[in-house]
Amino acid sequence: MWDAVINGVSGLGAGFVHMHWSNPVMIVVGCFLLFLGIKKDVEPMLLVPIGFGAILVNIPIADLMGNDGFLRTIYDMGVSNELFPLLIFIGIGAMTDFGPLLENPKIFLLGAAGQCGIFLTIGLALFFGFPQLDAVAIGVIGACDGPTAIYVTSRYAPHLLGAVSVAAYSYMSLVPVIQPPIMRLLTTEKERNIDMNAVNKSYKPASKNARMAFPLVITIIGGMIAPQGLPLLATIMLGNLMRESGVVGRLTKASENEIANVVTLFLGISIGATMDGEKFLTGQTLMILAFGFIAICLDTVCGVLFAKLMNVMTGGKINPLIGAAGISAYPMAARVVQREGQRHNKQNFLLMHAVGANTGGQAGSVMAAAIMLSVLKGMGIIP
Amino acid sequence: MDNWTFGWTMIIVGMGGTMATLGFFAILMGVLKRIFPVKEEK
Numbered sequence: 001m002w003d004a005v006i007n008g009v010s011g012l013g014a015g016f017v018h019m020h021w022s023n024p025v026m027i028v029v030g031c032f033l034l035f036l037g038i039k040k041d042v043e044p045m046l047l048v049p050i051g052f053g054a055i056l057v058n059i060p061i062a063d064l065m066g067n068d069g070f071l072r073t074i075y076d077m078g079v080s081n082e083l084f085p086l087l088i089f090i091g092i093g094a095m096t097d098f099g100p101l102l103e104n105p106k107i108f109l110l111g112a113a114g115q116c117g118i119f120l121t122i123g124l125a126l127f128f129g130f131p132q133l134d135a136v137a138i139g140v141i142g143a144c145d146g147p148t149a150i151y152v153t154s155r156y157a158p159h160l161l162g163a164v165s166v167a168a169y170s171y172m173s174l175v176p177v178i179q180p181p182i183m184r185l186l187t188t189e190k191e192r193n194i195d196m197n198a199v200n201k202s203y204k205p206a207s208k209n210a211r212m213a214f215p216l217v218i219t220i221i222g223g224m225i226a227p228q229g230l231p232l233l234a235t236i237m238l239g240n241l242m243r244e245s246g247v248v249g250r251l252t253k254a255s256e257n258e259i260a261n262v263v264t265l266f267l268g269i270s271i272g273a274t275m276d277g278e279k280f281l282t283g284q285t286l287m288i289l290a291f292g293f294i295a296i297c298l299d300t301v302c303g304v305l306f307a308k309l310m311n312v313m314t315g316g317k318i319n320p321l322i323g324a325a326g327i328s329a330y331p332m333a334a335r336v337v338q339r340e341g342q343r344h345n346k347q348n349f350l351l352m353h354a355v356g357a358n359t360g361g362q363a364g365s366v367m368a369a370a371i372m373l374s375v376l377k378g379m380g381i382i383p
Numbered sequence: 384m385d386n387w388t389f390g391w392t393m394i395i396v397g398m399g400g401t402m403a404t405l406g407f408f409a410i411l412m413g414v415l416k417r418i419f420p421v422k423e424e425k
Contacts, residue, residue, distance in 0.1 A: 105412035112405035119398040123390040132389050139393075209419035210412075217411055225404055364405055371400040375393060379384065 018060040022277025030054035030272065033166070042173040045261075046146065046268045050166065053272020064273065071273035074266050079154050079161070084267040085147035086235045091260030092147070092362070093239020094252045096330065098214060100356035101363075102206035106310070107322075107353065111360025113306030114326025115368035117142035117298030121291055128287065132381060133157050136372065138288055141168045142295030143365035144175070145328035150267065151232060152369055156382060162274035163285045167292030175296070175329045176336050182300045183340055187320045191311065192344040194319040196353050208244070215241040222367060228377050229370020236366055299327050303357075325354040328365035334358040 033051030037044035056064050057071060064071040078084035101107060122139035130138060137157035140149045141164055149168040153161050171178065184192075206214075215237035223230040242252045274280075307323025321340050325333040337354035376382045 102412055102416065105409040105416075108405045108409040108412070109402070112402045115401050116398055119394045119401075122393050122397075126386040126390040132384075132386065135390075136393075204416065205421055206412075206416055207419045207421040210415045213415050213419060214412065217415065218408060221408070221411065222404070226400075360405070363408075364401065367404055367408075368397070368401040371404060372393070372397050375396050375400065379389070379392060381384070381389070 015060045015062070020060070020278055022281045023058040023060060025281060026058040026275060026277035027055050029275070030058065033272075036170075043169045045264050046169045046271075049265055049268025050169075050272040050275075053269040054162075054275040055272075056269075057273045057275060058277050065276065071270060075270040075273060078263070078266055079150070079270045080158065082151050082154055082231070084263050084270075085151040085154075086231050087263045088147045088260055088267065089232060089235035089366075090239040090255045091257075091263075093215070093236035093241075094243045094256040096236075096240060096243075096359055096362060097355075098240060098359050098363070099206060099211065100352050101359045102210060102214060103203040104353070104356055107356040108360045108364070109310070110303055110307055110323050110326035110357040111362070111364030112326070112368075113323065114299050114303040114328075114357075114361045115143065115364050116302035117295040117300075118365075118368055118372070120298050120302075121295035124294065125291055128291075130287075134160060136376065137164050138291045139295060140164070140369060140372070141171065141288075141292035142299050143328055143369055144168070144172055144296060144299060144333075145362070145365040145369075146172065148232060148328070148365055148369045150271070152373070156376075158274075159279065160284075160288060162271060162280055163288040164292070165271045166275075167289050171292050171296045172329045172332070175327070175332045176339075178293070178296055179300050179324050179333065179336050180340055182297060183304055183321055183324050183337075186301065186304045187308070189344065191308065191320045192341065193348070194311070194316060195345065195348050196317070196319050196322075196350060197348070211244045212241065215244065218363065222370065226367065226370035226374040228373035228382075229366065232366045233370055236363070296327070300324050303327065303361075319348070319350055319353070322350055322353045322357050325357040326361045326364065327358070328361045330358050330362050331355060333361065 030051045033047045036042040037047030118139045122135045125135035125138040133156040137153040137160050140152045146168045153164045219237040222233045242248045303323035303326040307320040311318040321337050325337045334354035338351040341348045341350040
């Protein structure tokens with residue numbers, strides 16, 4: 001009987017006995033993510049479940065990411081088959097108003113320029129010796145778009161999912177810190193003072209029919225151009241069509257609230273579950289975080305420079321600051337532009353233009369990922 | 384395929400393709416607005 005008691009007692013505290021040095025470090029990292037989410041309000045919807053998932057997966061023996069672990073079940077249910085990011089995209093589409101973009105379609109080009117960081121960072125990651133598909137996953141942090149980054153990474157570089165997702169969401173929330181110095185550095189006082197209020201009057205609003213046709217046309221034409229990315233494009237546009245049609249209010253509400261919330265919880269906790277210390281604590285993770293930062297800086301640089309070019313071509317009608325909003329961090333990037341504009345000219349209201357560029361950035365990030373996947377397919381890199 | 388070729392292809396075709404596609408979308412949106420103009424309320 002004593003043997004049984006001793007064996008029983010040895011089962012208690014087994015987690016401490018089997019702890020790897022990386023586990024407590026990752027538990028601290030998980031707590032730090034929780035701190036950022038709860039105390040600093042940094043993307044709490046994502047960082048709280050990610051942080052908790054990171055803690056759970058680093059408790060030894062429990063093996064929650066093992067074949068029968070509940071985190072593995074959630075992961076297999078929607079991350080490994082890319083379902084969760086797509087469901088979130090329906091919600092994003094349902095929440096996004098493309099009206100300001102439709103009012104001034106030229107601004108769509110800023111949404112394209114804001115994606116240049118993706119491709120430049122791929123080149124940089126390759127230069128530093130990352131394998132090709134890993135470089136693609138790292139570059140996609142520059143989409144500034146969590147679901148897109150998760151979709152691409154879970155499909156082609158699942159071993160990088162934790163690092164890429166944490167980088168994508170952390171930097172997205174740091175946009176108000178990262179962008180303003182770059183915007184000030186690349187623009188002159190005169191350019192920052194360009195008043196776009198007068199330009200507002202020349203824009204014509206889009207009719208309800210045009211708003212409804214927009215998601216349909218983009219899905220069909222975009223899908224034809226880049227079929228590999230059709231799931232991304234189709235889901236965001238389906239959400240938007242439901243919103244604009246106005247006839248499926250319950251579905252629209254469910255997509256932007258209940259479905260998005262439940263999926264965000266599952267997505268967050270399963271991303272956290274990929275942060276097993278033994279695999280996560282490597283020099284590679286630090287490099288991915290650094291490249292993610294560079295990608296978002298490059299997005300901003302390219303966006304602002306392209307807006308400067310548009311300003312020259314339109315005879316001084318475009319305030320180059322709005323180029324910084326051509327990324328997918330919605331509506332944060334637009335707010336940053338508005339704030340920067342008003343720092344220099346209290347009468348300058350750039351918000352609507354920046355929101356247009358920002359929604360262009362949302363569609364642009366999805367389209368950039370779709371094009372990237374189709375180019376990869378065309379080159380025979382992916383099946 | 385070597386990294387050099389892969390990287391440059393991604394930059395040229397990927398970045399160029401994104402710019403061209405979104406530029407095309409911008410034109411399409413202009414066309415959509417013409418096909419479906421805002422009707423003045425009576």
